[in-house]
Amino acid sequence: MNETATPALSLVLPTYNERENIQRLLAELQQVITIPFEAIVVDDDSPDLTWQAVEEIAAIHPHVRLLRRIGKRGLTSAIGDGIKLARAPLVGWMDVDLSMPPAKILELLKAIEQGADVAVGSRYVPGGGDARAVSFHLSVQLMLSKILSILGGWMLGCRFRDWSSGFIILRRDLLSGYDLTGDYGEYFIHLIYTLIKRRHAKVVEVPYILTAREIGESKTATNLWGLVRRGRKYLTTVWHLRFGAAT
Incomplete structure (x- = not known):
């Protein structure tokens, strides 16, 4: 390079x-x-x-x-x-935190070369997965993420699975006039919905396996109450998008 x-x-x-x-x-x-x-x-x-x-x-x-x-x-x-x-x-x-494999970037880039506007690393399409469920807290986190995956696609009418991915490559012009919204991972729900439903982008999910971090502390909610509060924000974002309160 x-x-x-x-x-x-x-x-x-x-x-x-x-x-x-x-x-x-x-x-x-x-x-x-x-x-x-x-x-x-x-x-x-x-x-x-x-x-x-x-x-x-x-x-x-x-x-x-x-x-x-x-x-x-x-x-x-x-x-x-x-x-x-x-x-x-x-x-x-x-x-x-090295939980997302850098080598997968090549596959995201390949998806765009093959015609996608947006390529998302996804745990919830065939070949993907989440290997972090090594404790009760992380198991609950994974369960909530899967619930969001099911509800998000159903309520928002999108053929998309990993609504809390945060692993993405896209054409920069698709973000023209758009600012990310939210204070944590809920921004991704609003972004993907906007790209699919409002900007009519071709979004492709590329499977990858998310692994547990080896060094440092997670910035995700570190207790059950934190997970519930964050999950509520995710579901509220889905609800607002579905029923027209969000812009």
Whole structure:
């Protein structure tokens, strides 16, 4: 890969206390992605100095860019701010905890080469899966995610399964005039619905297996009450989209 070439893909990587994981992920991305790309790391001023580690990498590798946000936090806004910096015709994002395999990006890109407007890494199509159910908490999380998968497709009338994926590559022009909405994963429901129903994009789901993180703490709800509150936000988003309260 030519690190100084005009990027064909802008990959947004939101981070908070992911120093070790982001270093590993950036190294793996450089190995597996064969087209010119830029990695835009959006860090919310991590106490573990994630931003400093990325700054050092960016000084050596010009395809790595850093946005350090001070006094501002949140997954959805971090992705949105990264998208605003994107220079490539294709933009994507993924978790940085290595639970999403970097090599799958090649399959997402291939789906777009074959005619898709949007390619989503999906746990809920044949060949996909979620290998994180190693505790009661994670088992409940997986159950709620599957319920959302069923209800989302049924209520919104979309032939789509993984409504909480967050692993995606799409044509950047499809986001023109659109801002991600929500404070966590519910943004993805609104985005996919908008792409399918309002922008008539061809969305393809590519199977992958989500694995448990090895290093650091999850940013997902860490207790049952947190899962219930987050699940309620997801279902409320589906309800508003279905019955016309959301815009």
